[in-house]
Amino acid sequence: MSLSSVARFAVPVLFGALLSPAVADDTFSIAQAEYDQALALSPDLENGRRTYLTCAVCHRPEGWGTVDGAYPQIAGQSRTVIVKQLADIRARNRDNPLMYPFSLPRILGGPQQIADVAAYVAQLPMTAHNGQGPGVDLELGGQLYVEHCASCHGARGEGNAAERIPAVAGQHYPYTMRQFDAIREGRRNNADPQMLKQTHGFIAREQAAILDYASRLPVPPEKLAAEGWMNPDFPADLRGPMDFPPLPPMPRMPLAPPGMLEMPPPPALPAYPASPPEP
Ligand code: HEC
Numbered sequence: 001m002s003l004s005s006v007a008r009f010a011v012p013v014l015f016g017a018l019l020s021p022a023v024a025d026d027t028f029s030i031a032q033a034e035y036d037q038a039l040a041l042s043p044d045l046e047n048g049r050r051t052y053l054t055c056a057v058c059h060r061p062e063g064w065g066t067v068d069g070a071y072p073q074i075a076g077q078s079r080t081v082i083v084k085q086l087a088d089i090r091a092r093n094r095d096n097p098l099m100y101p102f103s104l105p106r107i108l109g110g111p112q113q114i115a116d117v118a119a120y121v122a123q124l125p126m127t128a129h130n131g132q133g134p135g136v137d138l139e140l141g142g143q144l145y146v147e148h149c150a151s152c153h154g155a156r157g158e159g160n161a162a163e164r165i166p167a168v169a170g171q172h173y174p175y176t177m178r179q180f181d182a183i184r185e186g187r188r189n190n191a192d193p194q195m196l197k198q199t200h201g202f203i204a205r206e207q208a209a210i211l212d213y214a215s216r217l218p219v220p221p222e223k224l225a226a227e228g229w230m231n232p233d234f235p236a237d238l239r240g241p242m243d244f245p246p247l248p249p250m251p252r253m254p255l256a257p258p259g260m261l262e263m264p265p266p267p268a269l270p271a272y273p274a275s276p277p278e279p
């Protein structure tokens, strides 16, 4: 091992150890700077469509994700929220090991591509057939939602684009349950401090009730896809390799006895994969 290769290895490790609190803070500033840059650019929808080809493998050609909540519905989400999440994920200000490699500049591109793909995703029509909760506690859920969440996420779950607050109407219930847990437990560290505060102080039954209610808030008609709509930007030959069989609808959950709605502890996050070799 030459001296220079030792130095190349040891110096970042040493500085990394010395500076780690500063580095952790920095993920926030890096993401914020990229957010500001991307938002100042005019998006190019055609380039956004091309960029979205990478995303479609997971978020599906329509951007509807999967009803089991493994992949969120991103169609129709506001541009500011999408840009913020992309900037956060690649700055590692939001932990998302699965999507992380696809968010890197080498694959996704710079702030212009972020602006483009976000504008493309934001204009995709949404599905109303999102994953919903068991439907057993909607009155309680509605009361708590209005009292604690509507001021930010909107009475109709429409979010707030200017404040980068995500729309929750149309989002998959298992996804919002996971995010709520992740925010509370500090695994989703990009969340607003006010949002973090909201995740404390609910018992499991209340959390499930609120998010079930939110999952049933109707998608605004102007954002809704026509029944049977398929994204024409993905003709059959493009869909071929990524088209999984249609997902079965979520089974109706039976009325749960007390205690049944307690959530099991969330599974451990997968480790970050090794970065792909330079071309
Ligand atoms: C390998 C699969 C994969 C690919 C490819 C992928 N994503 Fe994701 N994405 C995910 C997963 C999984 C999540 C949710 C992670 C979690 O549970 O915290 C996510 C979350 C998101 C979110 C946050 C949604 C929200 O409401 O919180 C946005 C926005 C997003 N992805 C956009 C994109 C875009 C745009 C692309 C293409 C450039 C892309 N994703 C590519 C898997 C992927």
Ligand code: HEC
Pocket: 084, 145, 148, 149, 150, 151, 152, 153, 163, 164, 165, 166, 167, 168, 171, 176, 177, 179, 180, 190, 191, 192, 194, 195, 198, 199, 210, 211
């Ligand atoms: C003070 C404003 C505020 C309040 C009140 C608030 N939130 Fe949020 N919430 C946010 C912001 C901002 C984010 C996005 C954080 C980020 O950038 O990742 C968020 C994110 C979320 C997410 C993740 C959504 C996604 O697409 O990834 C869920 C789920 C959520 N909030 C549910 C709730 C619920 C349920 C309540 C009421 C109990 C609530 N929030 C109250 C501001 C708020």
